[in-house]
Amino acid sequence: MRYGVIGCGRIHRNHAQAALAVEGVELVGVSDVDEERAATSGREWNVPFYTDYREMLAAGVDAVGICLPHHLHEEVCVAAAQAGVHVFCEKPLATSVEECDRMIQACDHHGVKLAVVFQHRFNDNAQALRRLLDSGRLGRPVLGTALFQYYKNPEDTSYFAGSGWRGTWEREGGGVLNTHAVHALDLLCWFLGEVKETQGLIATLTHSTEVEDTAGGVLRFESGALATIAASMSVGLKFESRITISGTKGVAVLTDSRRLDVEYLNGGRETHVYDEPLDDPSFQTNLAYGRGHLAQLADFADAIAHDRVPVSDGRSARHVLSVVKSFYASARN
Missing domain, CATH: 3.40.50.720 (NAD(P)-binding Rossmann-like Domain)
Structure with missing residues (x-):
């Protein structure tokens, strides 16, 4: 290719x-x-x-x-x-x-x-959680939670004003939920399915931008499962991303791009740490990026070669954006 x-x-x-x-x-x-x-x-x-x-x-x-x-x-x-x-x-x-x-x-x-x-769909810990859900070992998923928080310096005008497009509704399309925590939202949708209802709140608390720097909300999925999401780029923390999927037989916690912890109703526990090299000079990566670009590009090439739908295709991305927009509409109303 x-x-x-x-x-x-x-x-x-x-x-x-x-x-x-x-x-x-x-x-x-x-x-x-x-x-x-x-x-x-x-x-x-x-x-x-x-x-x-x-x-x-x-x-x-x-x-x-x-x-x-x-x-x-x-x-x-x-x-x-x-x-x-x-x-x-x-x-x-x-x-x-x-x-x-x-x-x-x-x-x-x-x-x-x-x-x-x-690309976070393709990180090893997310792939492992997807297999757990498909196997039924967590039972019926009933609740999800997503937390995304980090610090984007409000005094760093180069990121927003200097870009000419970030921080604006017209050109960026939204703030922390749309551009940063959208990875967490995508994973919630990938794990739990189609969203049928949302209720959201947004706020701009520390940045001089049109768009939000803090957001929170609730989602109801077609399956009946509920989830919450909270996101901010105004907190005094370098980076944290955590997703929990709770089922009738167990609970799984996805931490950053490397760790998966599982606790089952029968008392069993599992911890998996996928030791991705985050300081490898041959590839730009960190806890926020992970190394999923490699696997996703390979999936894309394979989808072309075998004429199949890519794992993360346009329609699933459209659904995620529609959820983001429904959050904004709920917040404004």
Whole structure:
């Protein structure tokens, strides 16, 4: 799979490094409207660089990774689909559900795959919890909880105002829930299924942004299970992510990207720590990122090769965004 990366910001390194590491994938180009940034990336990965992504599409790629500001996802996704190029898009899929629908429709119409980067599904601890649920060992899931909190310095104006798009409803589409804790929300949906009802609250407590820096809410799933989510980027803590799935036979706790603890009703206990190297200079990773980009890109390539739906596809990402938007609507009402 000849793979190109569109957008050479921070997260593009995960795409480039994954493409270099995954068997059957070849990194063949990078693109950015900032010529200096595109050239720097091209030199680092030893591939051609472009300042117009359309030139890279025309040069011959099978798939592209979209690593752009949220409001630009639709334009590039549709252009790639029209060129017959498969799309691996960073989360969230778009800034609105309507944009998601147009992206999905374009990919369906032109017969290309659309996958959305929710790499935490592919971390070893999340995969293990998914297998536990599928096996029935936790019984019927009845309750989920998700906690996501970290500190984003309100005085660091470069992240928000300096970006030209972060912190705005129009271009980012939302705040901590939409951009950061969306990984936790995606996992809740992946573990517990479709959401039918939400009630949410949002607040902007420490940052000078339009969007929220703190959020909390309740979800009801089609299965009848309930869940809560709480998220903030205003707390005095570097990073914490914790997800609990409680079933009639046991409770499982997912901590960060590496640990899984399980306690069963019959008294049994399990602890699994997946020792991912978080200081490996060959790959940009940390507790927040995990190493799921590698496995997800491999899944995407396999989905193309065998004409199947990727594990994290456009429709599941649309559902997650619809849940985020329903939280915001509930909070405003």
